[in-house]
Amino acid sequence: MAVEPDQAQGNVVRPLERLATSLAVALIGGVIIWDGARQTGESAYFPIAVGGAMVALSAITIAKLDRATRFSDEAPLAKGFAGLVMLGLFIWLAGHVGFLTSSLLLIPAMALLGGDRNVLRMTIGTIAFVGLAYLVFNLALSQPLPAELIFGD
Incomplete structure (x- = not known):
């Protein structure tokens, strides 16, 4: 039906x-x-x-x-493909400027694409993700991430 x-x-x-x-x-x-x-x-x-x-x-x-x-x-097809393009850009950026640095750009961009307009929520979510990723890789897994553009290491 x-x-x-x-x-x-x-x-x-x-x-x-x-x-x-x-x-x-x-x-x-x-x-x-x-x-x-x-x-x-x-x-x-x-x-x-x-x-x-x-x-x-x-x-x-x-x-x-x-x-x-x-x-x-x-999401409409155009937004879905825009998200895939952003994901590809994120992967490319991660290889050039680092995973954590590129996450600072991708997470808010994906939130905006999804319709979120709350800047405080996007900022807290981005900082929480980057902080947790750092802790998981460096402390829990003892696998430091490659050098970052912003964070050094």
Whole structure:
């Protein structure tokens, strides 16, 4: 039974849009796996795990596709691809200026893309993420991150 536009709220998500997005995420995951496989030792574990999860979750999404057009609270396709472009930029920046430094830019940008306009919440969230990432890698895992543009190290 199809849902009429006046009876539903959200964006129209067509199967081809969902397929395109899933394939793009799987492709990015494949690139991350490929790049991780070029790393040596323990530094390869994280990118291979993240890339593998991206490919696996995309495959699950593709397997669950049907022909029906659905209303959803998902972001429109243009915003989804904008988020993927931002993620690619983040990955590129992380290699050049450092993970923590690029996180200072990506997290607020993604929040703005998602519609958040509360500057205080974005600032606290960004600082909390960067602080926790630093603590997890340097203290809990004893794996310091590569040198950062802002933070030094």
